[in-house]
Amino acid sequence: MKILPLAAGVAIACASLAWAADEPIQPIVPPSRINAGMAELGKKLFFDPRLSKSGFISCNSCHNLSMGGSDNLPTSIGDNWHEGPINAPTVLNASMNLAQFWDGRAKDLQAQAGGPIANPGEMASSHTLAVAVVESIPGYRSEFKSVFGKDQVGIEEVTAAIAEFEKTLVTPNSRFDQWLLGKKDALSGEELAGYKLFKESGCVTCHNGPAVGGNSFQKLGVVEPFHTKNAAVGRSAVTGKDADRMHFKVPTLRNVELTYPYFHDGSAHTLKDAVDTMARVQLGKKLSEADNGRIVAFLKTLTGEQPSFKLPQLPPSVEATPQPQPFARKS
Amino acid sequence: MKILPLAAGVAIACASLAWAADEPIQPIVPPSRINAGMAELGKKLFFDPRLSKSGFISCNSCHNLSMGGSDNLPTSIGDNWHEGPINAPTVLNASMNLAQFWDGRAKDLQAQAGGPIANPGEMASSHTLAVAVVESIPGYRSEFKSVFGKDQVGIEEVTAAIAEFEKTLVTPNSRFDQWLLGKKDALSGEELAGYKLFKESGCVTCHNGPAVGGNSFQKLGVVEPFHTKNAAVGRSAVTGKDADRMHFKVPTLRNVELTYPYFHDGSAHTLKDAVDTMARVQLGKKLSEADNGRIVAFLKTLTGEQPSFKLPQLPPSVEATPQPQPFARKS
Numbered sequence: 001m002k003i004l005p006l007a008a009g010v011a012i013a014c015a016s017l018a019w020a021a022d023e024p025i026q027p028i029v030p031p032s033r034i035n036a037g038m039a040e041l042g043k044k045l046f047f048d049p050r051l052s053k054s055g056f057i058s059c060n061s062c063h064n065l066s067m068g069g070s071d072n073l074p075t076s077i078g079d080n081w082h083e084g085p086i087n088a089p090t091v092l093n094a095s096m097n098l099a100q101f102w103d104g105r106a107k108d109l110q111a112q113a114g115g116p117i118a119n120p121g122e123m124a125s126s127h128t129l130a131v132a133v134v135e136s137i138p139g140y141r142s143e144f145k146s147v148f149g150k151d152q153v154g155i156e157e158v159t160a161a162i163a164e165f166e167k168t169l170v171t172p173n174s175r176f177d178q179w180l181l182g183k184k185d186a187l188s189g190e191e192l193a194g195y196k197l198f199k200e201s202g203c204v205t206c207h208n209g210p211a212v213g214g215n216s217f218q219k220l221g222v223v224e225p226f227h228t229k230n231a232a233v234g235r236s237a238v239t240g241k242d243a244d245r246m247h248f249k250v251p252t253l254r255n256v257e258l259t260y261p262y263f264h265d266g267s268a269h270t271l272k273d274a275v276d277t278m279a280r281v282q283l284g285k286k287l288s289e290a291d292n293g294r295i296v297a298f299l300k301t302l303t304g305e306q307p308s309f310k311l312p313q314l315p316p317s318v319e320a321t322p323q324p325q326p327f328a329r330k331s
Numbered sequence: 332m333k334i335l336p337l338a339a340g341v342a343i344a345c346a347s348l349a350w351a352a353d354e355p356i357q358p359i360v361p362p363s364r365i366n367a368g369m370a371e372l373g374k375k376l377f378f379d380p381r382l383s384k385s386g387f388i389s390c391n392s393c394h395n396l397s398m399g400g401s402d403n404l405p406t407s408i409g410d411n412w413h414e415g416p417i418n419a420p421t422v423l424n425a426s427m428n429l430a431q432f433w434d435g436r437a438k439d440l441q442a443q444a445g446g447p448i449a450n451p452g453e454m455a456s457s458h459t460l461a462v463a464v465v466e467s468i469p470g471y472r473s474e475f476k477s478v479f480g481k482d483q484v485g486i487e488e489v490t491a492a493i494a495e496f497e498k499t500l501v502t503p504n505s506r507f508d509q510w511l512l513g514k515k516d517a518l519s520g521e522e523l524a525g526y527k528l529f530k531e532s533g534c535v536t537c538h539n540g541p542a543v544g545g546n547s548f549q550k551l552g553v554v555e556p557f558h559t560k561n562a563a564v565g566r567s568a569v570t571g572k573d574a575d576r577m578h579f580k581v582p583t584l585r586n587v588e589l590t591y592p593y594f595h596d597g598s599a600h601t602l603k604d605a606v607d608t609m610a611r612v613q614l615g616k617k618l619s620e621a622d623n624g625r626i627v628a629f630l631k632t633l634t635g636e637q638p639s640f641k642l643p644q645l646p647p648s649v650e651a652t653p654q655p656q657p658f659a660r661k662s
Contacts, residue, residue, distance in 0.1 A: 047397050056392070056408045066378050066645045073657050077387045081412035083658050258647050270650045311642045314397045316589050319601045326404050327414050 055324025068258025074266025139315020171304025386655025399589025405597025470646020
């Protein structure tokens with residue numbers, strides 16, 4: 001149901017692409033090749049808390065599709081109320097990221113999807129257990145068979161389906177994209193002034209492309225150090241290179257109005273704070289209140305159409321399904 | 332959007348009501364008078380974790396509308412991973428209950444909705460804080476104004492909207508209801524035999540009416556004591572009468588295939604176990620495996636059409652919104 005409108009969006013985007021090519025930000029082009037059956041299966045899995053040890057936490061718990069694909073918390077709550085180490089990045093438009101997680105340790109959405117399931121501080125299951133749960137449920141078994149054409153389910157199929165669903169989670173048709181595509185009155189004078197400032201101040205050096213970010217790793221704290229109590233070291237945890245310390249994936253600014261709080265430590269609660277800090281530590285600039293307001297006004301034009309679909313119904317467990325262990329650690 | 336098909340269902344149900352009146356179970360008649368705007372607002376609130384102190388737990392966390400309106404856990408997980416004292420009853424068809432909660436301490440859905448929000452072991456907020464959060468959010472403020480016609484939001488309006496949404500959560504058109512309404516081939520021979528046994532064995536004494544339960548308080552353990560480690564004393568906690576000890580609201584059996592595990596302590600993981608225990612402690616009967624299977628087959632025909640609606644999009648918080656306190660107790 002979701003796929004056809006997206007395809008129509010592609011056609012519109014392509015027709016006007018020549019115009020948009022003059023700008024450092026491009027309109028969102030929805031994916032044209034989605035396996036609809038696989039995405040529907042992935043949607044169920046995305047909402048299914050049985051992929052967690054407790055039976056309580058689903059992908060949607062921290063990447064809540066009612067709230068910009070995020071949890072709107074500084075860092076996330078995991079199994080047994082574990083305090084997560086880092087801010088949950090939005091899943092919206094995540095297919096456009098050059099890699100997944102703040103430090104880019106997963107090469108794509110499928111590789112990412114397996115992480116939280118087996119992370120003891122997040123969903124706290126294991127790939128073996130999650131697959132055993134899914135395989136035990138007749139409703140899932142038949143759907144996997146129909147999508148993948150084989151009887152055995154493995155973690156590869158589970159994560160492939162989740163990733164396929166996540167590829168549909170794009171947010172086209174923001175007011176900014178309408179403007180990019182030629183609708184000159186889509187933005188107000190203040191919003192346009194904010195976009196001009198966004199380009200001239202240097203924000204656009206890192207926040208560019210269709211996702212307005214997500215396409216490079218950059219050092220956090222170029223001009224001034226970024227002060228944080230958060231222990232994450234960023235990209236160096238992956239590369240082992242000291243030079244990559246405090247380098248993080250530049251987050252997308254698409255739907256940034258919805259994905260508060262900001263930064264990997266969730267320390268900025270408002271766009272105003274986030275813009276102020278970025279200007280200072282990345283660009284060595286002190287923005288006036290009016291200029292800050294203009295940039296924030298521009299950023300709010302990046303809110304696109306949110307994913308629109310029916311709440312999925314999950315196939316029920318049966319006697320053979322491994323039971324959730326919500327309180328195992330406390331007993 | 333949801334309201335019109337339900338209204339059509341009423342007409343069908345009424346036309347055949349004379350036929351169904353011969354049976355102790357009646358088809359589900361969807362509510363005819365729903366305030367659509369209020370229900371839409373209530374749907375957002377039902378899915379909004381900002382009604383909890385942590386910003387993580389919503390009504391839907393424990394009454395998950397992807398999973399039969401329940402959490403499929405023996406007892407629920409609350410704020411700071413608190414182990415809940417009792418099994419979360421399904422919200423589906425809850426409008427048909429004579430009162431809410433296992434002990435009936437809330438007279439209706441609106442009175443119920445305020446409970447978990449302020450319960451320290453559930454959502455752990457307060458009515459004052461929840462209202463302050465809602466009032467701070469421009470998207471909510473305008474919607475409350477449009478629905479209730481006044482500027483001030485109070486807990487009465489919040490719970491009225493949630494209750495109005497919950498009234499829409501009925502599940503008509505189960506195979507059993509189709510049979511009640513005259514479609515003779517809607518049930519198999521085994522399912523019909525199960526229904527006959529359900530009536531003749533005495534189950535129907537308590538599980539009757541449109542919700543197949545929900546309309547009386549009954550003693551749990553009539554013939555034999557019901558052994559449990561759960562501390563709940565049932566109805567006597569409300570009435571103060573010792574005679575009401577271990578009297579609980581009879582749960583609805585609608586969608587019982589989806590609302591495992593069973594009983595107020597969540598101790599029965601399968602319908603087979605639940606039927607076996609009920610026959611023994613309530614009726615003094617030992618069912619044969621075949622008869623147990625027939626009753627279970629009948630019970631599975633009570634699964635109706637699940638609520639079908641688009642995942643709601645929540646209006647974003649702003650600078651003035653009180654921030655969630657997910658880890659306040661640990662810091």
